[in-house]
Amino acid sequence: MARYVKDLVLNKPEDFVTFIMNDYLQKNQFVVSEWKGEPAYRTGDALIEGYKYLKWSYENGTLHLEAWMKSTFGKEMGLDGFVGALQKKPYREGIEQLFHVLEQAIPEVGMNEMTGQQGMNGANGQPKSQPVPVKTVDNSGAATMALVFGILAFGISFLSPLLSIILAILGYSRARIGMQSALKGRAKAGRNFCIVAIVLSIILWVTNLVLTIMVR
Structure with missing residues (x-):
């Protein structure tokens, strides 16, 4: 399946786009890696979440982003379709949140008036520009969902182990993302619940399977 590709027209300053992208990569624990010789960012793990890849560029006011996952057999896998849906969904949701943040309106930058106070002027007596407040990617929601899925997975493990594993995978993937939010403790608790579940x-x-075989 072809990788996810998006060309988003932003017409925003390059430093703004770079800042938001680096913030997203850091909060989602991407590291510099490669995919079959192609430079890319990578996050996730091979056991539960699967490896997620991303590459981006920004030219002429347009963001070009490509995202994909590594399948069980080591092949490239897009973000649509039933196969790997549990791992794809949170990744796709995170990218959509990133696009929303990138499309925000940038406040006008004002200049401080000359006040004569020490520290208010910059080099050559010029007034300093005020910092621009912008919205960044917020993973607090992922931390909360990790805890919810973790508790549900643990509670239902005695009734339906398979459903518990599905819920735990959903929670674990969100816990890793939520670890970089203000609700880090909630994400950590959710991750622990998921692992135990x-x-x-x-x-x-396995116990149920062994007992079934013994009875027969």
Whole structure:
């Protein structure tokens, strides 16, 4: 399946786009890597979430972004379709939030008036420009969802191990993202619940299978 490709017309300053993109990459724990010799950013893991890849560029006011995942067999996998849907959904949601942040209106930058106070002027006596407040990617929602999925996964592990594992995978992927938010503690608790739920579900699943074979 072809990778996800988006060309978003922004017509924003390059330093603004670079700042938002670097903030997104840092909060989602992307690292510089490569995909079959092609430079790209990578995040995730091979066991639960799967590896997620991203590359971007910004030219002539247009952001070009490509995103994909690594399939179980090491092939490129897009962000649509049923296969790997549990891992794809939070990744796609995060990218859509990124686009929303990039499309925000940038406030006009005003200049401080000459007041004569020390520290108010910049070089050569010129007034300093005020910092521009902009909205960045917020992963607090992911932290909350991680805790919710983690508690549900743990609670249902005794009744339905398979459903518990599905919920735990959803929670774990969001916990990693939420670890870079203001609700880090909530994300960490959710991650722990998810890990315990996965281990417990596997133990119960195997135990049930062994008992079934023994009865027969």
